[in-house]
Amino acid sequence: MATKPFSLPQIVIxxxxxxxxxxxQLGRDDTWLxxxxxxxxxALNNVLLATLDEQGNLTISPYQ
Incomplete structure (x- = not known):
């Protein structure tokens, strides 16, 4: 079974x-973010971690 290549999301915050x-590297800037x-x-200061993948999907993990 062949697998498709993929890349991991990049940490942006x-x-x-x-x-x-x-x-x-992903073609975005801080204004877009x-x-x-x-x-x-x-709010930026409430984000523990945010990742962005090559398809432009932003995933945000806020502080709890």
Whole structure:
């Protein structure tokens, strides 16, 4: 059974700090990221971890 290649999501926010290099590698910037956080009603300082995959799916894990 053949498997399809895949890449792991990149960390774009860790402990409330934006990782700009990873965003740029995925063709995004901090303005786009802040817009996404606003749409999801999340504040940057409340984000423990956020990842972005190559399809543009942003996954946010807030502090509890």
């Amino acid at each position: 860790k402990e409330g700090k934006i990782h700009k290099n990873e965003l740029q 802040m817009d996404q956080l606003t749409q999801k009603n999340e």
